[in-house]
Amino acid sequence: MDKTSIGRDSESAYGSEVSSNATFKLLKDRFQIEESTTKKEIWYEWIRNRLRYYMILELLFSICLVLILWKQYHISSQNDKTLELISSIQSEFRNFKLDIESDRASKPTDTMNMDEGNKKLEEFVEEVMKDMKNPSIERNQKEYPKKVIPTQDNSSPNNSVFQINAASLILGATVDSSRSSSSDNNPLIGRDQSGYVLIDRSDPPSDKAWCSNEENPILTIDLAKYIRPISVSYQHSKWSGMVPDGAPSRYDVLACLDYYCNNLEPLVSNCEYKATRDNEQEQFCSIPFNKNHSSIGKIQFHFRQNHGNVIKTCAHLIRVYGETKEVPKVKERTLKQAETCSELTYDYHQKPWTYNIFDFKNCKVLHSNDCCTECPECCDECLIEDTNSETVFICFLYILLSPVIIFLLLILTALIIECFLCIRKTSAEV
Template sequence: MMLNNADMESAYGSESCSNPDQTLKKETFSFQELTKTREKWVHTYGQMIGMGIVSFILILLLINSYRMSSKIEETHLIVSNLQTQFDKLSKLELRTTSELQKAESLEKENEKVMEHLSKASKEMKPMMINEDVRNQEKRNEENPYKDSVYKINSASYMFGATVDTSYSSSSDLSGESDLVLLDRPNPPANRAWCSDENEPVLTVNLANYIKPTAVSYQHFKWNRTVPHGSPRVFNVFACLDFYCEKTEPLISNCEYKSSGQIQEQIYPIPSNSRTKSIGKVQFRFLKNHGNVKKTCVSLIRVYGESPDLPKMKEYKMDPNSRTCSDLRNKYHNNPFLYDKFEYKHCGTLFSNGCCSVCPECCDECYIEDYTRKNNIICGILGGVFFAFAVMMLIVLCAYIGDRREFNRSRQNGRH
C-alpha cells in the first residue's frame, strides 16, 4: 500500500519529536536534586565548621582565663609579701623605739652618775704628783714617738738595706743582688739570687740598727711541693764587726718546710738572745730542696725593734717616662716596647705608688734599669753610625767632584 508524503511526514514526526512539557519537568527535577545535595553539604559541613570555630574560641577563652588566674595568684603572692614586709617594718619600728628609749634612759643615768662623780672630785683634795712622772709626761708631749718601739723589716731594699757582695757568695744575679731584699708580695721565679757554691753565704747590710726578733724566708709561689734548689736548712748570724769576722749566732737550723703551703715562713729568735743591736746579718744556707748543686734564694726578711723608724728611699720619676697607668697599659698591650724602651727601676715604681696600679710591673722591675743603659748604648751607636754615614757622604761627594773635574780636563786636552 502506497503512502503519500504527508502521511509519511506525520508518521515520522510523531515518532521523532517529543513533548516540551516533559523536557521542562526533567530539567526542573534535576535542578531540585542539585539544590538538595548542596543544602545537605552546606548543612553538614557548615555545622562542622561552626563547631570548630566555637571550640577554637572556647580554647582561647580557657587559655586567657588560665593566664588571668595565674596573674591573680601572682598578685596575691605580691600582696602577701608586701604585707609580711609591712609587718616586719612595724616590728622593727617598735624595737628601734624601745631601744631608743632604753638608750635615752641609760644616758640620763650616766649623766646623773657623772654629776655625782664631779661633785665628789671637787670635794676631794688634790693628789700630789711625782716630779719624775711630770717630767716623763712633758717629754712624751714634746716627742711622742721618742720612746716608741717599731717592729720593722730592716732588711728591706726600699728602707736602704743592701747585699754586701764582698762578703757573700758569687751569684748569677750580677749587679742586681739587692732583688733578694725587695719586699714584694710575690717575688718572680726568674729573679732569684742563685749560687753554685756548696754552702752559699748571703751577707746583708741592714737599713738601721735593730734588736732582732725574727727572720723569715719566702720562696716564689709554689703549690704542694717546694721547688728544687730552694733553701731547706739555714743559719743566721749577727756580724759584730764590719768584715763579719766576728759573728754571733742568732738562730740555727731554720727549716723551710713544704707542709701547709705557706710562702713566707717566719722563725722567731729566742727571747734569751744576748744580741742587743746589730746592723749586719749573715745567712748561711746548709741544705736545699732536692739536694741539687745550685741554691736559689727569692726573698729574705729580718724583723726587729728599733726606736728609729727608717724612711723609705725616694726616687724621682723620670720626666721622659710614662705615668703608672700608661706603664700598665704598655705592659699588657705592648710588652716589647715596655721591655726595651720604658724606664722601670724598682725604686721608682715602689716610691711613686705604681705598685698599686700595676703590681705586675713591680714584680718584674729591675734594680739597675737596663732600659736606660740600652737607650744610652743605642744612642751612642746611633750617633757613631750617623757620623760615619755623614763622613761617607762627604767622601762620596768629594770623589764625584774630583771625577767630574778629571773628565772636564780630559775633554779640554783633546780639544
Template sequence: MVQASFGKDLESANGSKESSNAIEESTTKKEIWYEWIRNRLRYYMILELLFSICLVLILWKLCHISSQISSIHSEFQYFKLDIESNRVSKPTDTINLDGGNKKLEEFVEQVIKDIKNPSIENNEKSKEYPKQTTPTKDNSSSNNSVFHINAASLILGATVDSSRSSNSDNNPSIGRDQSGYVLIDRSDPPSDKAWCSNEENPILTIDLAKYITPISVSYQHSKWSGIVSDGAPRRYDVLACLDYYCNSLEPLVSNCEYRATGDNKQEQSCSIPFNQNHSSIGKVQFHFRQNHGNVMKTCAHTIRVYGETKEVPKVKEMTLKQAETCSELTYDYHHNPWTYNIFDYKNCTVLYSNDCCTECPECCDECVIEDINTGTFAFWFGFMIVVPILIFAIGFIFITTVLLFIAAGIGLFEIAKLQIGCLFRKRKQST
C-alpha cells in the same frame, strides 16, 4: 934644589887646604843636624810633651777620684747606720699613719681611673703586690714607741752586700748587679727572680734598712705544693755582723729549716732568742748549709728579717707625683715600649716604692734591680765617644814620639858617621 923645596911646600899647602875644607864641610853638616834636631825638639815636641804630661796627670787624678768614691761609698752605709743607732728618737704616738688629705686622695684615684689602660684584665688588677711596709706600733712602753718592721726590705732601703756574699749568678763580673731580688717583699715571689749561687755553702750578706733589735727571720720560696722545689734552702744559720766588714760575727739563730708542710706554708719563720747584745743590729749574714734535692745551685727567693726599731721610715699616702709616675710608666709600657725599655727609670725600687704594681702589674713582674734608663744610656753614649777620642789621642802621641825618637836617632847616627869619616880622613892625611 930650590924647585924641589918649593914643590913640597906647594903640596903641603894644598893638603892643608883640602883638610881644612873637609873639616869645615863636616862642621857645617854637624851644625845643620844639630840645628834640625834642636828645632824639632823646640817647636814640635813641646806641645806633644805637654799634652802627654797633662793626659797622664788627668788619668792619674781620675783613678784617684774613683778609688776615693769607692771607699766613701763602702763606708757610707756604715756611718749612716752608726748615726741612726746613736740618734735619740722622739715619741711618735701622735702620728696618724692612716691619715691623709681626702681631697687629694680622691683626685689621685680619679686620675688613675681615667688613665688606666682598658686592655689590662681585671683579675690582673686584683693581683696582690706588696705596698710600702706599714709598721705596726707597740705601745707597751709609755715613754717610747716601738715599731715592728721587715728591715730586709728593698723598699725601705735594704741592700745586698755583694762584696761580702758568695759569688752569684745575679752579680756577673761584667754586667748589672741584680742581687736585690731576694729583698723584694712579695706575697708570691716569681720563680725566675732569685739570688742564686753555685758555691757549696753560700753566704748572703744583707745591709738592713734600719738598726733593729731582731725578733725573727723568715724565708719564702716561689710557690710550691706538696714538695719544695730543688735548690731551695733547707737549713740555714743567721749571724749578726758586729762591724761593717763582718770580721766579727754573732749567731742570732742556728739550724733554721724550710720544709714541706701539710698546709703548704710558703713563709716559714725562726724566732730569735732575746739577747741584750742584739739591741742594735744593722747587718746580717745568711749561711745556707743545705738545699732541697742536694743540687749544686742554691736559690733564695725572699728573705725577711723582722725586728723592733724606734725610728721607722715615713709611710705616706700616694701623692700626685707618684700617681703621675705610675701613669707615665704604665702608658709607656703598653704604648711606647722603646721609650720604656731605654729611657724610663723603672727599676723595682721605683715601681714598688711608688706603689705602681696595682696599676701596672706587668711592670713589677718584669722589673729588675738595676735597669737601663736615661742615665745609663747617656753614660754609655758618652763612654763610646770619649774612649775612641782618648785612644786616638794616645795613639797619636805615641806614634809622634816614636817618629821623633827615630828621627833623632837617625840624626845622631849621621853625625856620628860624619865624625868617624873626619877621623879617618885625618888619619890618612897624617900618614
C-alpha cells in the same frame, strides 16, 4: 937676602897662620850655633806639622766639650732634686705648723701637749737639717712602708718600739755581693741583680731569686736600719704539697759585728723551711733575746742544705724583722707618685721602646711608688739595675770617647817611636 928680612918673613907667615886658625874657629863656632838653631826650628816645625796633621788639638777640644756637657747634665739633675727637696720640706713645715696651731687652739691650757709639740718641732728641725746636708737622697727612699706594727703602746713616741722588715729593698737594704757567695745574679760582666731576694711581696715570682752553685752558700745583707733582730723568715715561690728542689731547707743566721764581717756572732741556728699541711709559704725562725744584739746592721745567711740535695740553691724572699725606736714615717701616696706610675704604665703599653731604654723603672722605683697595682706587668719584669737614660748616656759617652782615646794613644806611641829614631839618627851622624 939678609937675616933680618928672613926673620920678618917667618914672623909674617906665622902671624898669617894664627889669624887663619882664629878665623876658622870663629866660622866653626858660628856654623855650630846656626846648626843648633836650625835643628830647633826643624823640631818645632815637625811637632807643629804632626799636631796639625793628626788634628790632635781638635780632638782634645772635642773631649773637653763632651766632658763639660756631661758635667752640666749632672749639675742640672742635682739642682732639680734639691729644688724638689726644698719644696717638699716647705710643704711639710706648713702642714706641721697648722697641726701645732690646731692643737693649741683645741687645748690651750694643756701644757703636756705644748711640751710634746715642742719636742716634735725640735725633731722635725733636726730631720730637716739632716736632709739639707744630704740633698741628693730621695725622700721616698727614707720612708717606711705603710704597714708598721708598734710592739708597745706608750703615749710618748720616743718610748715606742716599732717592728719593721729591715731587709726590705724599698727601705734601702742591699745584698753585699762582695761578701756573699758567687751568684747567677751577679755575673763577671753585667749588672748585679742580687736584690731580687729583698723585694718584699706577697707572692715572689719563680724566676726572680738569688741563686748560687756553691756548696753551703752565704748570703750577706746590709740592713736598711740598725735593729734589734727578733725573727727571720724565708718564703719561696708559690708551691703546693712539696717544696721545690733547690729551696733552702736548713740555714743559720749570723750577725756581722764589723763592716767586713770578720767577726760573726750567731743569732739563730738550724732554721728549717719545710712542707706543711696548710702549705705555709712564709716560715719564721725566732731569734732569742740578747741584750748585746741591740744594734745590728748587717747579717749573713748560711745555707746548710737545700731540698732535693741539688747543686744550685735558690733563695726567693728573705725577711729580717727587728725593733727600732725610730718613728716610722707613714704617708699616703702622693700625686707625684701617681703621675710617675701613670707615665710608666703608658710607656709600657704604648711606648715600649721609650720604656725599655729611657725610663727609670727598676724594682725599687716601681715598688716604692706603689705601681704594681696599676702595672703588674712592670713589677713582674722589673730589674734591680735597669737600663735608663743615664746608663744610655754613659754608654754613648764611652763609645764616643773610646776610639778617640785609642787613637790618641796610637798617635802618642808613634810620636815617641819617631822621636826616638830621630834622636838615634842624629847621634849616629855626630
